Amino acid sequence: MTSPVLEMSNVSKTFGSVKALSNVQLTLYPGEVHALMGENGAGKSTLMKVLSGAYKPDAGARILIDGKPVNITDPISSKAAGVSIIYQELALSPNLTVAQNMYLGRELHSYGVVSREKMLKDVEPVLRRLGAQFTGSTIVGTLSIANRQLVEIARALHADSRILIMDEPTTTLSSRETEGLFAMIRQLRSEGLAIVYISHRMDEVYELADRVSVLRDGTYVGTLDRDQISPDAIVRLMVGRELSSLYTKTHKPDLSDAKPVLEVENVSDGTRVRNCSIKLHAGEVVGLAGLVGAGRSELAQAIYGFRPRTTGTMRLHGREFSPDSPRASINSGVAYLTEDRRGNGLFLDMSCRDNTNTAVLKRDSKWGFVLNRRKADERARGAIKDLKVRVPGPEYPVGGLSGGNQQKVLLSRWLEIEPQVLILDEPTRGVDIGAKSEIYKIIDALAQKGVAILVISSELSEVIGIADRIVVMREGVITGEVGGATGIAPTQENIIGFATGATAPVAA
C-alpha cells in the first residue's frame, strides 16, 4: 500500500453563523481518481476551495501532503504544495496564447523583458505529452472548450502539480470530447497523479472513479471503494435515504386520434438548424437528444421566435404559428426554459416574486401598466408551495438560492403563463439529485394536465427515463427517432448511434 499524497482531516469552515463544512476528511492516494459527490450545497466546492487556498479553513484543520503538515493560506501556497484546480468556468485569458496562459503570473523574463521564445519552447514537452493538437503560440480564444481544458491540465502539469482537482469538467463537453478527457484522466492516473473529480453525473463517476467520497450538508458521510461503487449506494449516501426511483413517468399520452398541438415543418435558422420537422401532442413528453453543438437549443430558440427562421412553417392547434419574438410565442402559450438559467434566465438581484411574475406582469396589471402586487404575491406564494421551492419568502433574491431552487423559480415563470407547449432546455443541469427528481415529477404532472413538452437533455438516462419518444439531432439535422411508435428501442446505444452518425439515418 502506497502512502497517501493528501490527508485532510477535521476541516471546518464557517461563514458568519453558518457551518459550510464541519469536521470533513478526505484522503487521496497517488494514482487514483477520487470522485467527490454530494448535492449542491453539500460542501464539495467549499472543501476544494480550502484545498486550493481560496478559503481559509477554521482553526483545527489538519492538511498533510506526503505525510507532512502544510499550511495552505492562499492560492500561491496551495500551488507550491502541488495542488491545481480546474474550475468549471475555465480561468484562462482568451486573448493570450497558450504559453502565455500557462505562464500567467510567473512569466519567464530577463530584466523585465518577457522571454517569449523560451516560454514557447518550455511548454512544448507538456503539450506533446498530452497529445495536444495545438502549440504554445495558439491564441486560447480560438480553441474549443475541450482544448481549453487541455490547456488548464497542461498548466497544472507544467507547474508539477501532483493533485489535480476537476470541478464538473464535462458539463460543457460533447460525448466525444468527454471520451477524450477520460482517456487523458486515465493517462494522468497511470502517471501517478491524484485526481479529485467532482461531478453530478453518476455514469461518469461509475466509469472513472477508483473511490468515491460523499459529503452531505457539510459533513463527511463516507467513502466507497471501487468494488462498492454503484449508483444506488452513492445516492443512498448522498440523500441519506432510499430513492425509490429517480424518474417519474406516469402520464400516458393518448395519441389515438389526437391532432398535434405543435407542428414544426422544415424549419432552418440559416446557420445551425437545417430543415427540422417535429410534432408535439398534448400530454406528451418528447425528448430531444444529440451531442452538444448539434443544434438542439438553436432549434428550440427558432421555434420560440428568439432566433430568426429562414425556412419552414409551424402550426399551433392547426393554425399558422409564426412568432417573430419571444413575446409573440408567450402570447400564444409557447414557453422556453433556457439552458443557462444564470446567464439568460433569471434576474439574480431580483426577488423570487419578480422572477416568477416576469412573463405575466402586463396580463395582471391594472389599466395595462400599474402593477398588481397582490396578485403577484399570490402567484409567487403559490409557485413556492406547488414546486416546493426552498426559500425564506417571495421577497428573497433568487441569486441566493441553490441551483435546484433557482431552476424551480425559473420554471415557475413559465408555468404562470399556463403554456400549451413547454420547451425545456437542460432542465436539470447543475441541479442536485433531490431537486432533479422533483423536477421530473413536475414535468410528469404537466404532461398529465395536457401540456405538450419538449425536453432537451444531454443526459441520456434522463431523456430515456422521462420521455415518451426521443428525437435525435446531429449537426443541425434530425437524424432519427426512438421509442414511442417508431419500433426502435429507446436505448443509449440507439440514441448515440443517431447522434454520432454511426447508424444510417432512417427515413421518417
Next chain:
Amino acid sequence: MAGNSDNAAAADKKAAGGGVKLQGVMGALGMLPVLILVAIGFHIISGGRFFTGQNINIVFQQASVNTVLAAGMTFVILTGGIDLSVGSILAAAAMAGLITSTMPELSYLWVLVALFVGTGFGIVNGALIAGLRLPPFIVTLGSLTAVRGLARLMGGDTTIFNSDIPFAFIGNGTLTIIPGLVAIPWLAIVALLVIVASWFVLKRTVLGTHIYSVGGNEAAARLSGIKVPRIYLIVYGISGLFSGLGAVMVSTRLFAANGLQLGQAYELDAIAAVILGGTSFVGGIGSIWGTLVGALIIAVLSNGLVLIGVSDIWQYVIKGLVIIGAVALDHFRQKGSART
C-alpha cells in the same frame, strides 16, 4: 462558485424574513446618514448658519435642477446605460423654449416646446442605442457635443433674454404652506414631484419592473418576452424629457438661455447624484430615493463649502473626492451582495 453562493444563501437564510426588507431599506437610505452628518457638520462649523429657513430654501433650489436630471439619469443607469448628453439637451431645450417664448402668439407654449425638444433628443439617443446597438457611452458622448452645437446654432450663438417669460413663478416663486412661516420654492416642488412620479413608475408599474429586469439581465429579459429596445427608447426618452424640464426650471430662474454656457458639466453632477444614491453602474440595482439623497448631498456640499468660506477651487477638489468615495462604496456594495 456554486459553493460560494450556496453558502452565502445559507448565511442569508438565517437572517431572512424581515432581514431582506431591512437590507433593501438600508440600500436605499444608505447615504441618508451621510447627508444628515454633513449637514449638521456644516451647521456647527458655520456657526449655526446652515439650518436657517432661508438657507434651506437655497439648498433646495440649488438641488432641484440636478435632482430632476439625476432622476432621468437613474432610469438610464438602472438599465446599465449612461446619458452624458443631459447638460447639452438642457441647453438646446432651453434655447428652443426661450425662442418660442419671445414669439407673441406662441409664448405660452414655450414650456411644451422645451419638454418636446428634450424628449426628442432623448429618443434619438435611445433609437441609436436600441436600434443600432451602439454603446450608450459613445452615443451620448457624441450627442453631448452635437446637441451643444445645435443649442448654439439655435440662438445664433447669443444669449436670448425674455424678462416676461410665462410661468416665471416656477423659477422664482414660492408656494406658501403656512403664511409667514413656511414657503417652499416651486423649483423644489417640481423636483419632488419628479421624484415621486419616478418612484411610482419604477416601483409600481410594469414598465418599472421591466427597466430593472433589462438592467439586471438583458438576455433573460428578451427571453421573457420583454421588448428590450422599447425599454431603451423609453429610458433615454425620459432622461431627455427631464432634461427639458430642467431647461424650463433654469430658464424661468434666469429669464435667459445661452447655448454655450447653460448646463455645462451638468451630466457629471447628475451621474454623481445617482451613484451617491447607491444605484449600481452595472444596472438593475438602485432606487430613486437614493438619487434624491445623492442630489441633496451634492447641493449641501456646494452650499456648505461656500458658507464656511472654502475657496471655489477647493470645492472642486472636495466634490471630486466625494464622487470617487461614492464609487468605492458602490464597489463594496457589489461585493457584499454575493453576486457572482
